[in-house]
């Protein structure tokens with residue numbers, strides 16, 4: 001099986017958590033897109049749910065699959081958010097935002113009673129940080145914000161650098177909310193909680209891609225099967241089944 005197959009297996013397993021009448025947070029990225037495709041099939045077959053998209057890209061995909069949409073204004077409390085992740089550690093702390101959707105993803109997940117993460121096994125790590133940490137900042141004053149973040153990583157004893165994310169045309173990537181992204185290439189983040197708290201204390205930092213204490217379960221598919229994890233990293237044998 002390929003990585004794409006594993007993403008599909010994880011997305012399929014997440015569907016079992018979706019019940020009629022639920023209000024869903026709809027994640028962003030390639031894994032979440034597969035979930036949307038599968039959810040669209042269920043909706044076509046009569047499943048009654050509504051969703052809040054976490055990005056404009058997800059909105060387009062959801063509309064293409066005829067998934068009824070709502071907003072946090074009309075539905076400020078959601079049942080479940082189903083979303084992908086760039087890294088998942090044993091405590092279900094996440095790095096998200098590889099696709100630049102971290103701000104809306106975090107708002108939507110926070111508005112949800114539960115967050116289910118779906119991923120292929122390559123996303124599991126012992127220590128966060130090999131994946132660059134996205135930090136969403138206001139374009140105004142991004143230079144002093146960048147300097148403050150660099151000073152912070154020195155104080156925290158982190159290695160690496162922080163760089164402005166650019167698109168293929170060389171222009172800064174602009175998020176759905178009109179901000180830019182700084183990617184922190186830290187290699188390893190031993191104390192994600194301390195880094196998270198320190199980053200949001202810097203004026204100009206809107207949000208970062210560390211999701212701590214937000215994920216309730218992670219459904220991870222790989223060569224060893226499907227594993228459902230809870231925050232302590234406990235794998236439930238009864239939730240495991242062979243996929244390859």
Ligand SMILES: O=C[C@H](O)[C@H](O)[C@H](O)COP(=O)(O)O
Pocket residue numbers: 027028029030031032083084085086096097098099100101102105
């Ligand atoms: O901004 C993007 C999101 O946080 C994604 O959920 C994350 O990057 C994982 O995406 P994928 O499923 O494509 O690996």
